[in-house]
Amino acid sequence: MKAMITVVGGGPAGRIAAMHLASAGEEVRLIERDQLGGQCLHSGCMLVCALNDVARIIRSAKGLEEMGVIMNAPRVQIPGIFEGVVQVQRTIEQVLDNETATAGVTVLKGEVTAIDGLQVTLEGTVLDSDAVIIATGSRPLIPDIEGITTPGVYTPQTLVQMETVPEKLVILGGGISSVEMAYIFAAFGSEVHLCARSTLLKTLHPHLVAEARKELAGVHIHEQTAVISVNGGDRVRSVTVKAGSDEYDIAADAVLITAGLVPNTGMVTGVLKRADGAIIVDDHMRTSNPSVYACGDVNGRLNLTPVARREGIVAAENILGKDTTMDYRTIPHSLALGYELAWVGEPEEGQQRFRIPGPAGPGSFWSVPRQGATGFAEVQVRPDDGAITGIWTAAPSGAAIAAYSAQLIRDGQKVADFEQFIEVHPVADGVYGLLKYAAVQRSRR
Numbered sequence: 001m002k003a004m005i006t007v008v009g010g011g012p013a014g015r016i017a018a019m020h021l022a023s024a025g026e027e028v029r030l031i032e033r034d035q036l037g038g039q040c041l042h043s044g045c046m047l048v049c050a051l052n053d054v055a056r057i058i059r060s061a062k063g064l065e066e067m068g069v070i071m072n073a074p075r076v077q078i079p080g081i082f083e084g085v086v087q088v089q090r091t092i093e094q095v096l097d098n099e100t101a102t103a104g105v106t107v108l109k110g111e112v113t114a115i116d117g118l119q120v121t122l123e124g125t126v127l128d129s130d131a132v133i134i135a136t137g138s139r140p141l142i143p144d145i146e147g148i149t150t151p152g153v154y155t156p157q158t159l160v161q162m163e164t165v166p167e168k169l170v171i172l173g174g175g176i177s178s179v180e181m182a183y184i185f186a187a188f189g190s191e192v193h194l195c196a197r198s199t200l201l202k203t204l205h206p207h208l209v210a211e212a213r214k215e216l217a218g219v220h221i222h223e224q225t226a227v228i229s230v231n232g233g234d235r236v237r238s239v240t241v242k243a244g245s246d247e248y249d250i251a252a253d254a255v256l257i258t259a260g261l262v263p264n265t266g267m268v269t270g271v272l273k274r275a276d277g278a279i280i281v282d283d284h285m286r287t288s289n290p291s292v293y294a295c296g297d298v299n300g301r302l303n304l305t306p307v308a309r310r311e312g313i314v315a316a317e318n319i320l321g322k323d324t325t326m327d328y329r330t331i332p333h334s335l336a337l338g339y340e341l342a343w344v345g346e347p348e349e350g351q352q353r354f355r356i357p358g359p360a361g362p363g364s365f366w367s368v369p370r371q372g373a374t375g376f377a378e379v380q381v382r383p384d385d386g387a388i389t390g391i392w393t394a395a396p397s398g399a400a401i402a403a404y405s406a407q408l409i410r411d412g413q414k415v416a417d418f419e420q421f422i423e424v425h426p427v428a429d430g431v432y433g434l435l436k437y438a439a440v441q442r443s444r445r
Helices: 012-023 038-042 045-066 078-102 176-188 206-215 305-319 367-371 398-410 431-444
Strands: 004-008 027-032 106-109 112-116 119-122 125-128 131-134 138-140 168-172 191-195 220-222 225-231 238-243 246-251 254-257 261-263 292-294 333-336 340-344 352-357 376-381 388-395
Touching (some): 012 038, 012 131, 012 305, 038 045, 038 078, 045 078, 131 305, 191 225, 206 376, 292 305, 340 398, 352 431, 388 431, 398 431
Parallel strands (some): 004 027, 131 292, 191 220
Antiparallel strands (some): 119 125, 138 261, 333 340, 376 388
16 A cells, blocks of 8 residues: 655645655645745746846846947836736746646645644645655745834735835845845836845855945945834835944835745644744754655755755655755855856865956856956865865856856866866856866966
8 A cells, every 4th residue: 555645835845855756656645825836936036037037138238228339228117027927937837737747746725724743734624644744935034123014015925016116125134135136126227225134145255245246336235234113104115224323214115025034834843843943854854753854945954946856855765765865065056146146165264266257258248348347257176186165156157157066066076177178169157267277277386
């Protein structure tokens, strides 16, 4: 008799886990409250992609117009953008529905009100299972600020309700999502104020932060700044902030909260959780209940779609009796602005570093006269054997470079392996050419 496996949550982690199990012949039911695709499709990655594509077009067109290359640069229409976003999302939802059904997964729609060990309560009905995967994702962190529910305050989940481009927009947060949205709305024509409780992109390599600041030219960046209140009553009028001993108001007609995410685990009992609600798991994605697994944002580790997918596969493999572990080393990251600011690895003392400006090429040629810059490439190398230990880049296709570079690092590749490397030309990404340069420089020493 087949085991019954229940997966709660149809985002990247849960859906991939369910399909993996069903493809192995297991009986799997996947419970989703709304539509498959999760936060990535509906309010995360895909939303940023959609808005960033438009922002880049507008920025590029305005720059070319200023140089006399083209005339009549386009302007954004918010209703058109969000109508288009919803249309594309529905198309992708249908693809996901078909793919999931074809894999043999039974999809149940409804609200799960309780997950207690191997019992899942769906719309008042208790479902028993032989194994459970919790993949309920996360929700926006809403700061405890006076007036935070004032009309005109948005999160990425509610952004599609915006009807016009805000004249003055205040963004709460200083991390990757905050910076991406600041770039987008500045391109759309908003006067953007970004309020960071700490410093801008505090965990990133200084060279990446410097590139981000270039891309955010015109954005008012308030660091070490706490938001005290959102003011306006019937509609946002201003935001009161405090920096050190100075307290002042910033005029605003909209506020966007991008202050982080909270694991969506309020309905979960019977497993150990941290104070923030994140479910504690081992490297097999197993919870304190050996038959219950948790993957994706619910475990509070790395809120990245590819990581969630891999965690889903790891959970599924272990349910199938395989001894599979999750490896969080060499995870590639990316920040989408005009260029993709991407990296893998951490700066380490005692390492060799090589750095060059990015080459002019597709996607960066016209940046030379407009910005005087084409991004950069930097590699970090272990001195004794030349092994690649880190890569940082700002380039039109930096994200893809970081992903392949992560594999190079995992495989233990050395810069000497690139001494005879022939790169494509023209290309605006300098990492592989820099690896070749580093190999030559090391050989001369």
